[in-house]
Structures are given as C-alpha cells and as structure tokens.
Amino acid sequence: MNRIRDLWKKETGNALVFVSIALMTLLAITGLVIDGGMVYKTKIHLQKVANAAVLSGAQELTNNQEKVEEVVYEALSKNDQDAVVENLEITMGEKVAVDLEVPLSLAFSKLFGKDQVMVKAHAAAELRTMGRAAGAAPLGIDESIPLEYYKEYELKVDQHDNDTGNFGVLALGGTGADTYEYNLRHGYQNEIAVGDILETQTGNIAGKTRTVIRERVNGCDENPRDVNVRDCSRVILIPVYEPIAYQGNQLKQVKIVGFAYFYITDPMDEHDTSIKGMFIERTGTGYEEPGALERGAFSIRLTE
Template identity: 30%
Template sequence: MKNLFKSQRGSTIVIFSLLAVIIIGFTSLVTDIGMVAVYKAKLTHAVDSAALAGAQELIYNDYPVHIKVDEYLSENGFPDHSAEIDTDSNSVRVTAFHRVEYKLARLLGYTSKEIHATAKAKVLPVIGVNQGIRPFAIEAFDFEFGETYVLKQGGGSGNSGNYGAVELGGRGAQIYFQNIVEGYNDRLMVGDYINTEPGNMSGPTENGINHLISQCNHIPKCTHSSFDPDCPRIITVIIVDNMNVNGRSSVQIIGFASFFLEGVAGSGNKSEVTGRFIRTVTSGENGDFNQDFGLYGVKLVE
C-alpha cells in the first residue's frame, strides 16, 4: 500500500507539472497574441493617417510624399517602420511593416511576428462643403493657379443689380457681413439652388474683407503661393454657371473654389473684392465629379 501511495503521488506531481507547463504556454501565447492585435490596430491607424497626409501633399507640394508618410508613421508610434509607397496623380497607397517582439511566448521558442497594414487615400473634387462658405458666387471659368480674379464687383459693374453676392441663411447686409467674417454655418452641395443678394453693400463688404485679412497673424505673412491652410485669407466661394440674372434670382451651384484674398480695390461703392486662385484641401463630401475647380477632399478608398 505504501508503495502504491508513493506511486500515485509521483504520478500526480508529474501531471500537475505538465498541466502547469501547458497553462503557462497557453497564457504566454494568449498574452502575446493580444499584444500583436493591439499593435496591428495601432499600425492600421498610423497607416490611414499617413496615407491621408501623403495624399494632401499631391495638392500642397510642400514636402515629397514619402517624407510626409514617414513623418506620420513615426509620429504615430512606428519610428522603426519600413514602408512601400505607391503614388499616381491623385492617390497614395501605403503599406507599412513592423516586427512585434514576443515577450512570454519566447518560453515556447517563438521570438517575433511581422505585421503589416495597407491604406490608399484618394484626392477628389469637393461636391459638398459642411460650413465656412463665404457669400460670393462667380461664374465657372478655367481658373489658373495664382491669377487674380474678381470675387465681387463694384458699383457700375454687375448684372441687373447683382454684383456677386449671394443670400446664405437670410437676407440683408447684417447676415451678409456675418457670412463674410465667419462663413456660412450650414452645408451646401453641388446641385443646390441659392438666391443672389442684389445691391452693392460696399460698407459690409469692405469691413468684412479687411477684417479677414487683418486676422492673418502668421510669420512670415501668408501669400497665395505659401500659406497656412487655416489662414483667414483663404476663403471658399460658390461656382455657378451663370450670374447674368435680374434682381434676386435663383442660381444653381455647380462647384466650389478657394481663393487667397488680396483685398478690396477701389473706394466707396466702386470697391471690388479680388483674390488669387489656389488649390487646397477642405473637409466635406467629395466624389468622382467631372467639374474640377481646384478644391479637393481626401478620403480613404481602401
């Protein structure tokens, strides 16, 4: 009996030892698999951000795309990454790789696992702007980068009392002035109809435009060829196919464009608003659209 008891106790110790090894091994794998999943999610987020930032550089051209992508991957927690970057005229595709070093799974002979994530961002014309549009509409034109255009005409010009102002959210000089300073606080889409705002309203126009220009505090001062995207002198306006209408009339939005405000030229009711055409990126709805007026959105397509 004594030998039998010793034999059973020895078998129990062996079984518990084997179970302990199995439990420790399983725990190690679960812990490290969880760590890999966390790194995979972080890498996916970093690659998404890098692809979006890289695609914006197709418009701004401030930095080479690969430098911007590497910068975003590093800033989002992957300084030791390797990446494959493919670009064309309107998209950037990024695949980044990262090796995750195992901790506990090394006890079972597993040392590391390589993970990767891919994202593609595409630049598309904006077909809807959520907010911030200024109350000016100009006729569609083959705009040239850096050229100066009249955004609102002065007295003596215009068509049947219309000088380029539009009614957004209500009529009158006070609402018009507020929309110049703050931008229209609602969404507009290609295909929407809006009303023109007849009258010169030279006072609100001059005060509003001068206010926006004075709010550029960047050093050095922004210009149409070198600007902070959030500069108050960058405004978004409405593009229509025809402003040759009588009095307060309905016109249809066919696109949006951005301009760098140059100022208010002339004096009194002869003053006119001028700006230089620029290409830039904004938030809003974008899509494949045959009208391209230089205002873009960037979105992930894979």
C-alpha cells in the same frame, strides 16, 4: 509486492500526469493570448499612425512631392518614432499611400525560439472632388467660367453684382448685409451641397466687403506668398453655381454644382467694388458628392 500490485491496479499516478499536461496546455494558451494581444494592440496603433500619416500628406497633394514627404514623416515622428516606412507611394494630385512596419518583442513565444515579429500596416488616401462643405463664403462663380489657376480675377460685389455677369453674391442662411458680413468673415457654418438651390443677395454690400477683406488680408502674411499655407485667412471657399432663375437682367436663384478655392491677393480701398485674387487648387474639410464639378477644391478620403 501485494501493495505494489494494488497501486498499479488503481493507476493513481496517472492523475499527476494529466494535471501536468493540463497546466502546460493552459500556460501555452495564456502565453499565446498575451503575445496575440500585444500583436493586435500594436497593429491597431500602427494602423492609426498610417492613417494619420496619409491623411496629413494628402493635404499637400496639390502642392509638391517634397512637401507631401515632409508632412508624412512629420506625422510619423509625432505618432510613433519606432515605425519604419517600408514603402511610400505618392501620385501628385491623386493619392498617397504608405506601408509601415515595427518590430515587436514577444514574451511567451521566446520559449519556442520566436523572439520578435514584424507588425505591418498599410493606408492610402486619395483626393476627391468636393461636393459638400461648410464654411463657404457668400460669393459664387458661374460654372461656365473656364478657370485658369493662379491667374488674377475680380469678384464684383457692388449693387450690380448679380446681373448677367460671371460672379454672384449669395444669400447663405438669409438675406441682409449683417448676415452677409458674418458669412464672409467666418464662412457659412452650415453645409451646402451639389444640387442645393440658393437665393442671391441684392443691395449694396461693398462697404461690408471692404472691411472683411482687409481683415482677411491682414491676417495672413504674404512675405513670401505661399498659397498652400494652412489656415490662411486669405483663402476662401467659393461655391460654383448654375444660374437657374432671372428677374429681368438680375440673377435671383442658382444651383450649386461644385466648389472652388479663391486666394485674396489685395486689400480693398474705399473705391474698390471687386475682390482681387486667384483661384487655386487646394484640399479642404468637405466631402465628395456624385456629380460634383471639379474646380480645384478637393476633399480627402481614406481608400485603403
């Protein structure tokens, strides 16, 4: 009895209770960290998938709604086949938004009756008027022209191209026929933006133009014609300008006010001095800038 009284007074059994509680607490925290980490990792991945889906779909907002849906679901299939589309909102010419969810099996939380959780993500992408871009062709169109999309136009490129007409040949990165030819074939590699002042290109560059236009036409089949095909060499980015300086009747300087996309419809023969095609509405890899004039060239921006 005396020994029992001594053990009771020393309370040596309490240590075992405290250690047990501490271990249970540590186990619970570890389990929550593991489950929480799984949820966080899945959430980050699902958000990237949602972003990729709307960015891809937004490229077709100038095309048709069926194509937007097709591209969105194609992007989802490539990036996460388990993701479920809870909601898909499409406003043609403006915005595409998607809500995704995916079931995630939990580990530790199963001990408390929670087998899985639904991880969700939302993303939206909108069209913006393009005001800054690389890859522009060394051709321009006067801002005063009221463009009609999918109507045939002719961009003059003879030695009289920079008179008081509606189209002009631009000196992007320098003057000279070779520089012009390179920029027409590959696009000007540096960015130009709304507000930039550019010189015009003078001289006869019709021969250089014919060669490059034939290459671009031959590089993109038109059977059938589809102006929305990505990476079609017939499509060129055209700066829209405001004339600001003349010498006599020849335009010498312009200010960039926006961008347009031009689809080349016909090759040029040995006697042609104009590029035949039509202006189209299209998205590209440029960026928005305040004050840019809307002429059918759009950039894409994640907004949500």
